[in-house]
Amino acid sequence: MSTEGVIYRVAGPVVTATGISPKMYDVVHVGNEQLMGEVIKIVGEYSIIQVYEDTDNVKPGEPVTNTGRPLSVELGPGLLTSVYDGIQRPLPVLREKMGDFIYRGVAAPGLDHEKKWDFKPTVSVGDEVSEGMVIGTVQEGPIEHKIMVPIGLKGKVEKITGGQYTIDETVAVINGTDVAMMQYWPVRNPRPVQEKYQPDIPLVTGLRVLDTMFPLAKGGAAAIPGAFGTGKTVTQQSLAKYSDADIVVYIGCGERGNEMTEVLTEFPELVDPRTGESLMKRTVLIANTSNMPVAAREASVYTGMTIAEYFRDMGYNVALMADSTSRWAEAMREISSRLEEMPGEEGYPAYLAGRLSEFYERAARAKVLCGKDGSVSVIGAVSPPGGDLSEPVTQNTLRIVRVFWALDTKLRERRHFPTINWLTSYTMYDRQLLDWFKANVAEDFPTLKAWAMKTLQREAELQDVVQMVGSDSLPDEQKITLEVAKMIREIFLQQNAYHPVDCYCPLSRQYKMLTLIKKYSDLSEKALQAGAPVDKIAYLPVRTRFNQAKYEENVDEELAAVDADMDKQFMELGA
Numbered sequence: 183m184s185t186e187g188v189i190y191r192v193a194g195p196v197v198t199a200t201g202i203s204p205k206m207y208d209v210v211h212v213g214n215e216q217l218m219g220e221v222i223k224i225v226g227e228y229s230i231i232q233v234y235e236d237t238d239n240v241k242p243g244e245p246v247t248n249t250g251r252p253l254s255v256e257l258g259p260g261l262l263t264s265v266y267d268g269i270q271r272p273l274p275v276l277r278e279k280m281g282d283f284i285y286r287g288v289a290a291p292g293l294d295h296e297k298k299w300d301f302k303p304t305v306s307v308g309d310e311v312s313e314g315m316v317i318g319t320v321q322e323g324p325i326e327h328k329i330m331v332p333i334g335l336k337g338k339v340e341k342i343t344g345g346q347y348t349i350d351e352t353v354a355v356i357n358g359t360d361v362a363m364m365q366y367w368p369v370r371n372p373r374p375v376q377e378k379y380q381p382d383i384p385l386v387t388g389l390r391v392l393d394t395m396f397p398l399a400k401g402g403a404a405a406i407p408g409a410f411g412t413g414k415t416v417t418q419q420s421l422a423k424y425s426d427a428d429i430v431v432y433i434g435c436g437e438r439g440n441e442m443t444e445v446l447t448e449f450p451e452l453v454d455p456r457t458g459e460s461l462m463k464r465t466v467l468i469a470n471t472s473n474m475p476v477a478a479r480e481a482s483v484y485t486g487m488t489i490a491e492y493f494r495d496m497g498y499n500v501a502l503m504a505d506s507t508s509r510w511a512e513a514m515r516e517i518s519s520r521l522e523e524m525p526g527e528e529g530y531p532a533y534l535a536g537r538l539s540e541f542y543e544r545a546a547r548a549k550v551l552c553g554k555d556g557s558v559s560v561i562g563a564v565s566p567p568g569g570d571l572s573e574p575v576t577q578n579t580l581r582i583v584r585v586f587w588a589l590d591t592k593l594r595e596r597r598h599f600p601t602i603n604w605l606t607s608y609t610m611y612d613r614q615l616l617d618w619f620k621a622n623v624a625e626d627f628p629t630l631k632a633w634a635m636k637t638l639q640r641e642a643e644l645q646d647v648v649q650m651v652g653s654d655s656l657p658d659e660q661k662i663t664l665e666v667a668k669m670i671r672e673i674f675l676q677q678n679a680y681h682p683v684d685c686y687c688p689l690s691r692q693y694k695m696l697t698l699i700k701k702y703s704d705l706s707e708k709a710l711q712a713g714a715p716v717d718k719i720a721y722l723p724v725r726t727r728f729n730q731a732k733y734e735e736n737v738d739e740e741l742a743a744v745d746a747d748m749d750k751q752f753m754e755l756g757a
Contacts, residue, residue, distance in 0.1 A: 187246040189213065190228065195477045196520035197231045199246040204229055207252045207370060213237075213244040215287035218269060220253055220481070223521060232477040232517055234269050235286045251368075255485055256292040257492045258349045258364035259299045259320045259327050262429075263462050265446065266292065268470040268482030293364060298346040301329065301353050301363065305339055312336040314374075314495060314551020317354055318344070320363065323463035324456070325429070328496040330552060331356060332365045333374065369484035373491040375548035381584075382614045383547070385501070385559050388424035388686035389417075391602050391675045394631055394696065396609040398585045400499055401547025401557040405579045408589025409569030412601045415441060417587075418503045420600075420679050421561060423452050423461055424686045427501035429493045430465040433486040436479045436509020442471050455686065472509065479513035480537075487544050490558045497554025502545075505563040507538065511575045527574045535578040542582045584610035598676055604638050623689050630696045634670050637703075641667035658716045659707070665720045666703040673729050674699060684732050694741050698728065698748065705752040712756040719755065724748050 187201025189212065197212050197219065204210065204221045212219045212233055217240070223230035231246070255270045265273045267284075270292035276284050303318045305311060311331050317339070318329040337357025347353050349364035367373065381399030398404045408414050422430045432449070434442045446469065452461040466489055470482040483504055490500045504510075511534060518531035526532040547557035562583070566573045569591060580586055586608050593601040612628075619627045640663055644656065653661065674695055678684045687695075706719050724747040731740040 185248045185250065187229070187248070189240065189242045189244045189246055191242060192237055192240055193520045194516075195233050195237060195475055196517060197233055197237065197240070197246075199229045199231055200227050202229055202246055202248045204248045204250075205252075207368075209249045209251060209253050211247045211249070213240040213246075213287075215240075216247070217287055218289070219477075221248075222517070230521060232480075233475070234478040234481060235475050252370065253481060253484075254366040254368045255488050256349075256364055257367055257489070258293055258329075258362075259322050260293040260297065260349065261466055261489060261492075262322050262325060262327075262464060263466075264292075265467045265469060266485070267474065268435075268468065268478035268480075268485060270485050273469060293349055295348060295350055298348055299363065301344055301347050303342045303344050303354070305342060307339050307342060309339045310337070311339055311356060312551070316496070316552045317342065317356075317361070324454070324459065325464055325498075328552070329353065329363050330365075330495060332361065333367075333551075335359055335361070367488055367492070369481065369488045372544050373488070373495055375495075375546070375550050376553075377549045379547045379549065379555070380614060381547060381611055383618055384611070384615050385499075386426045386689060387421050388688065389420060389600060390677055390687050390692050390695070391600055391604065392587065393687075393689060394692050395604060395635065395675075396585060396587060396602070396607050397611060397615055398559060398561070398609070399547070399611040399615060400559055401545055402585060402611060403542040403545045403560040403562070403583040404585035404587060405562050405564055405576075405583045406587045406589060407564035407566055407571055407576045407579070408601070409566070409591050412569075412589035412591055412594050413599060414505065414563040414565070414589060415445065416679050417589075417600050417602075418505055418561060418563060419445075419448065419452070420685065421501060422449075422465070422503060424455065425501050425559075426499065427559065428464065428498040429490070429500045430461070431468070431486050431490045431493075431500060431502045432465060433468045433470075433482055433502070433504045435468075435470055435482050435504060435506060436472050436476075436513065437505055438472055442469050445469075476513040476516050479510050480517075483507070483510055483541055487541065487558070487560075491544065494548070494556035494558045495550045495552065497550060497552060497556045499557045500559070502558055502560045503563070504541075504560065506565040507541075507562045507579065508565040508575050511538075530574050534574060535581065538575075538578050539582050542579075598671070599679065600677060602675075604635070604675065605642055624693050627693055630693070630700060633700060634674070634696060637663065637667050638670060658710055661716045662703070662706045662710065662719065666699065666706070669699050669702065669725065669728070673732065678733075681733060683735060683737055687732070691738060691741070694738070695732070698741065698745060701745070702728075702748060705748065709752055709755045714755040722748075722751050722755075724751050 190200045191198035208221045217235045219231040219233035275290045299320045313333045316328045320327045340355040342354040352360040354361040381402045384397045450462045454461045490502045545560040550556045588603045588606040589601045590603040728744045734740045
């Protein structure tokens with residue numbers, strides 16, 4: 183197999199080479215500066231390469247070298263707290279080498295190969311082990327990093343020693359094979375598991391509109407489409423901070439530099455509610471901004487997914503945030519046009535849906551090879567141009583994912599946050615999560631949720647009537663419906679991501695709040711039947727106290743007081 187060739191043609195990030203005999207997706211080094219690229223098409227003796235770096239001044243006749251292996255990432259201790267570009271080059275290390283701007287052709291290993299880690303064996307000489315089994319642990323911040331048998335290796339442990347090692351040094355010998363703490367994995371290949379489970383456990387986020395109305399299952403996939411300024415990044419940061427995931431992988435795929443800067447500066451300052459330390463200690467960030475080469479955007483999502491699967495294989499629950507898959511699709515469109523492929527809708531390649539499926543379908547909750555349960559939950563932000571949800575990326579994403587959190591510019595204008603529209607959002611996990619909510623929250627929790635959704639839908643219908651004839655023309659029962667729906671919106675669905683108390687709401691408190699709103703609705707109907715005027719019901723002082731209760735430090739005690747006040751004030755109305 184020939185590994186040396188020359189450039190035949192250059193078209194932006196797409197380079198055609200001759201003289202090499204690569205396999206599909208082999209990594210090659212292009213030009214005198216040895217720019218990194220990947221073979222994406224083979225036509226006879228011509229190899230079409232997408233280059234992950236800028237190709238200015240690269241010309242035909244320059245050398246091309248085939249490495250003979252696909253794009254792979256380094257997996258091992260040192261991943262957490264790291265900030266990478268799309269092809270796992272550590273950005274802080276590159277900055278030390280060359281300052282704020284990355285030169286072409288510069289490479290750096292994804293992990294620190296000099297640092298020593300304290301390896302503690304969990305198996306003994308003579309034990310039989312198989313691929314994916316844990317043979318030892320390394321403490322990496324708050325996370326116990328588990329060292330696993332590489333995929334494809336099994337046999338008897340012939341030697342294993344604890345102590346201080348670098349990730350390249352041999353810590354064990356299994357069936358005659360030296361095993362180090364680091365392993366490589368090709369990013370396009372999903373890592374194997376023993377068995378995939380049904381998605382019947384929710385990813386608890388602490389956001390009321392998500393947990394109660396539109397829950398995401400662990401191992402599931404959700405999409406957050408929304409126009410600029412609707413709060414995609416803030417919502418994803420809240421999910422990263424408060425969801426009950428052990429590890430967070432955040433992919434900034436083609437986002438503007440200032441947005442990525444905000445993430446890079448804020449994540450280290452976010453306090454992890456579990457440990458009280460920086461959230462970065464259990465986070466991996468991948469930054470591929472819009473001014474970086476487009477080809478690396480596609481690699482960035484696969485790089486992030488592979489790292490997420492690696493931690494899942496240790497038995498951890500991982501939350502992967504991809505912001506945004508629209509920029510990834512735009513990169514695919516640009517590469518496709520350079521390849522002169524037949525365009526699909528709006529110029530996107532015909533295989534757009536297939537690529538999106540490959541990515542989202544790697545989300546799963548599974549019994550992993552080491553025997554534990556782990557999951558990768560994917561939350562993909564979509565940035566449709568002009569907020570148009572009918573464009574191809576959004577529509578193809580909705581065909582794949584089972585949770586749709588629709589961000590709404592009108593809610594943003596009304597200062598209602600999170601701006602998730604309760605009329606257009608949906609979840610398909612309701613039936614599978616039903617038993618979990620009944621067992622872990624309350625038997626009537628699903629019934630309460632159904633009542634709240636029905637009330638909000640009824641409000642939307644009544645608002646059409648109000649706009650035509652005014653609210654005074656409505657019967658008293660319908661006026662009460664509007665008031666109850668307003669309570670659901672303003673007290674329950676609205677949530678302040680920056681308030682120290684309201685930013686996170688446990689499921690028990692969500693249930694209590696919704697129970698109190700339902701109680702207010704029931705007591706209002708009784709008061710109406712007893713002859714109480716609507717205005718007195720709507721302006722009871724307990725509503726103001728209820729609205730403020732979620733911001734109080736002793737919020738649960740305050741909700742109990744609201745419950746008592748509600749009984750007292752409705753009794754005075756004759757209910």
